[in-house]
Amino acid sequence: MIYYKKKEEVRIIREGGKRLSFILESLIKEVKPGVETVYLENIANKFIESFGGASAFKNYPMGGGIYFPSTVCISINNEVVHGAAYPNRILKNGDIVDLDIGMEWPVDEKVRAEFKAPVNPHSKGGGFFTDMCATVGVGKISADAKKLLKVTKECLELGLKQVKPGNKINDIARAISEHAENHGYGVVEDLVGHGVGYFAHEKPDVFNFMIRDNSPENITLKPGMVIAIEPMINEGDYEIKVAKNDYTILTADGSLSAHFEHTVAVTDDGCEVLTR
16 A cells, blocks of 8 residues: 655655754764774664654564664675664775664654644654665775765666656666666665655555566556655675575675665655655
């Protein structure tokens, strides 16, 4: 089921997105050789609490009785997604690190009253969800790594340009996949973007690779949809594998992987990036 958000709900998702963007930018500024992942985690939790929000990812069910252990997904080098802050790791010069963070906002009743926020009936916290990420270099990184980050970020921006009423999911997928593949990169196919707002993850699936044009999942974009677009691009092959912890996703060939994401609303005449 696809949930269409009311304008008042989009307003609150936008306010949450502004705060989430501030948190992510704050984390990026702290990325340098020698920094510990738990240090970044603590910064994120401090800001989320101060804003009257709640982590969208900590204790998120991963299946098989496994719950994600941290607020920030910190995926390093060949980790595609779902790297965690725990156990603590130290960032090294030359690493690339994907910082992926989601927040439910507002869950604090005083903050909700201050912003005259509607209550999300689908969540016990009553707030609305946003999701975003960026991959950055640690210290001095290789020219190949710089190119991968640049192209993956471009993939996201090209995908965002396709978000408008009447376009389809494949318009987003085509823009992303063609740009990545033109540079010889692999587009991860086992993981996709998603709807967001009432839940951290909801329908529709937002593919980064082409599906059949007549597939029922190749839906038409309509005003009121709120989606997270998140190209996951591998320097090598598109195939992935699961780490021994049963939740971190790795490139199958050990190559570097990059990941960028924004939450975006489909509007009457185009789109609005809510986590800019």
